[in-house]
Amino acid sequence: MSHADSELFLSLPGAGVRLAPRLLAELGDDRDRYESANSLQLSLAPRLTQ
Numbered sequence: 001m002s003h004a005d006s007e008l009f010l011s012l013p014g015a016g017v018r019l020a021p022r023l024l025a026e027l028g029d030d031r032d033r034y035e036s037a038n039s040l041q042l043s044l045a046p047r048l049t050q
Contacts, residue, residue: 005029 003009009020027033027040034040 003029 003021003024005024006020009015009024010017012020012023015023
């Protein structure tokens with residue numbers, strides 16, 4: 001990964017060279033997008049309905 005936040009995403013537990021870029025693409029690099037860590041966790045939680 002050559003993004004400025006690549007080290008941050010690669011340091012997440014369980015995020016390797018395949019998952020870290022996907023997380024970055026999904027979450028983006030705008031840190032003001034989420035109000036808190038709780039709102040971020042909710043966006044990552046699996047959903048049973050579509």
